Amino acid sequence: MRDDTLAWMNELTAEMEERRKRVHRGGGEARTARQHAAGKLTARERLDALLDPGSFVELGTFVEARDPELNAPGEGVVTGYGTVDGRTVFVFAQDFTVLGGSLGKMHAAKIVRVMDQAVRVGAPIVGLNDSAGARIQEGVDALSGYGEVFARNAIYSGVVPQISAVLGPCAGGAVYSPALTDFVLMARDSAYMFITGPEVIKSVTKEDVTFAELGGAEVHARRSGVAHLVEDDDRAVLARVRELLGYLPSSARERPPARATRDPVDRRVPEAAARVHPDPRRPYPMREVIKTIVDDGRFLEIQPDFARNIVIGFAHVGGRAVGIVANDPSHLAGTLTIDASDKAARFVRTCDAFHVPVVTFVDVTGFLPGVAQEHAGIIRHGAKMLYAYAEATVPKVTVIVRKSYGGAYLAMSSQDLGADVVLAWPTAAVAVMGADGAANVLHKKQIESSPDPAATRARLVEAYRREHDHPFRAAARGYVDDVIDPADTRRHVARHLAMLEGKTVERPYRKHGNVPL
Ligand code: HXC
Numbered sequence: 001m002r003d004d005t006l007a008w009m010n011e012l013t014a015e016m017e018e019r020r021k022r023v024h025r026g027g028g029e030a031r032t033a034r035q036h037a038a039g040k041l042t043a044r045e046r047l048d049a050l051l052d053p054g055s056f057v058e059l060g061t062f063v064e065a066r067d068p069e070l071n072a073p074g075e076g077v078v079t080g081y082g083t084v085d086g087r088t089v090f091v092f093a094q095d096f097t098v099l100g101g102s103l104g105k106m107h108a109a110k111i112v113r114v115m116d117q118a119v120r121v122g123a124p125i126v127g128l129n130d131s132a133g134a135r136i137q138e139g140v141d142a143l144s145g146y147g148e149v150f151a152r153n154a155i156y157s158g159v160v161p162q163i164s165a166v167l168g169p170c171a172g173g174a175v176y177s178p179a180l181t182d183f184v185l186m187a188r189d190s191a192y193m194f195i196t197g198p199e200v201i202k203s204v205t206k207e208d209v210t211f212a213e214l215g216g217a218e219v220h221a222r223r224s225g226v227a228h229l230v231e232d233d234d235r236a237v238l239a240r241v242r243e244l245l246g247y248l249p250s251s252a253r254e255r256p257p258a259r260a261t262r263d264p265v266d267r268r269v270p271e272a273a274a275r276v277h278p279d280p281r282r283p284y285p286m287r288e289v290i291k292t293i294v295d296d297g298r299f300l301e302i303q304p305d306f307a308r309n310i311v312i313g314f315a316h317v318g319g320r321a322v323g324i325v326a327n328d329p330s331h332l333a334g335t336l337t338i339d340a341s342d343k344a345a346r347f348v349r350t351c352d353a354f355h356v357p358v359v360t361f362v363d364v365t366g367f368l369p370g371v372a373q374e375h376a377g378i379i380r381h382g383a384k385m386l387y388a389y390a391e392a393t394v395p396k397v398t399v400i401v402r403k404s405y406g407g408a409y410l411a412m413s414s415q416d417l418g419a420d421v422v423l424a425w426p427t428a429a430v431a432v433m434g435a436d437g438a439a440n441v442l443h444k445k446q447i448e449s450s451p452d453p454a455a456t457r458a459r460l461v462e463a464y465r466r467e468h469d470h471p472f473r474a475a476a477r478g479y480v481d482d483v484i485d486p487a488d489t490r491r492h493v494a495r496h497l498a499m500l501e502g503k504t505v506e507r508p509y510r511k512h513g514n515v516p517l
Helices: 003-025 029-037 043-050 105-121 140-155 172-180 198-205 211-215 217-224 234-245 270-274 286-293 338-353 371-375 378-391 406-411 435-442 444-449 453-468 472-476 486-502
Strands: 057-059 077-084 087-094 125-129 162-166 169-171 183-187 192-194 229-231 300-302 310-317 320-327 358-364 396-405 421-424 429-431
Touching (some): 125 234, 140 172, 169 172, 198 211, 211 217, 217 229, 310 338, 338 358, 358 406, 396 486, 421 486, 444 453
Parallel strands (some): 183 229, 320 358, 358 396
Antiparallel strands (some): 057 077, 077 087
């Protein structure tokens, strides 16, 4: 190469590096220090924590804000791809040190670019959110940018997994991007999400509320159900995102990865039944029962603090990823409520979208009775569960542990709603309702007119129990495929999942179903 060409090339390369450094510095030292003082990592530190070491490849480094007057290195968002456990993942990380991570049109364009790329190659999208929302200076252009992102969140739903980590502010309409994704994870003290902030609320409704009380991680984990998981800090959230990805395929065109285990697939689990209280009215820890059955006792519970009467989460059985749904009799007696129905239905649909078989553990007396539940639409919400289970084409294995009554029996992955295999423990009771209720309805007059109503009632309840409160009536009619020794549950579930590996289902033509929302 000629000397003058070489000099010219070196000069340009030096300028390129200088520009790159400027972008990498983000909002500068003072703002970075402020970010750290708030217990938060910077966008680039977060990407390093999320991705396999050295795997991050940046795209759109030199993209600039539309308004050249704005000082916005990197346009306030770092985008690209990398790997998690060796699998490609597309990422964007909003940089709060640059104009508060606010979203302008080109900031959105960078996000949209990696979203489109992710779908082209069939890889998950992980968004790290830390933003003051729409960039005020850009006006409607900023809103348009959000629109472009939201549209892709919706259209790519079920195409590739989309995971949102909320690690700072996420306010106004901006919350709808995470809300449209499959999973929302929040950092305990630094993240908040709300549509309208405390000041606006105060002026409109006179309610006085702090950021944390209104939209902090705890509120979204316990009350609103917006957050699927809450972790103590950025690093813990990002470690969870990595773990979560391990249960999911890269796209709907693939199956979830298998996880090697030394846990014998035919391991007997006598401790499973030992955890179940023999008195059907007494609670017991369903989560502990699940842990005895799955590989290595590893169960990643999702939304653990929301609608605790139902348990959902991921595990592996015999190396296969499974989604687990279970009633928890220690909360509201394990009944199905509005929130529980929403939680389970959404989870079943997530599993179905990504080929994760669903294993359901049943101990349920019914939908929670009450005016509040009826008036708030338990019919509409409960219908989601029926719909989700019926619609799901993934392998579905059900284990009836104890009670399974009425509409809830159907809703909790019954054969008629499409379960592939229904197993019952000998402790199971499958009936229209519990013995007490049934005796009252069927024998009201006889009980009231008897000389000793209490004794008559007790006798009739016992008679009903003998006739209905066991799994064999349902098994005799074929609604239960097998009654099993609880200690063999792991072996049975694993065997059925292996058998169902090649399951295919044809559905009648439709544009799309109309899930009750
Ligand atoms: C442009 C913004 C900004 C915004 C903050 N900044 N919000 N720049 N557009 N929306 C800038 C600040 O000027 C500041 O710049 C830097 O970001 C950090 O902001 P601070 O206020 O210093 O940070 P902090 O004290 O931590 O407070 C964070 C905050 C606050 C609570 C998020 O900044 C805030 O309330 N911002 C406004 C939030 C908002 O109303 N957003 C619009 C929501 S509506 P310097 O140069 O000083 O570092 C929305 C609609 C979306 O998003 C609709 C989608 C359909």
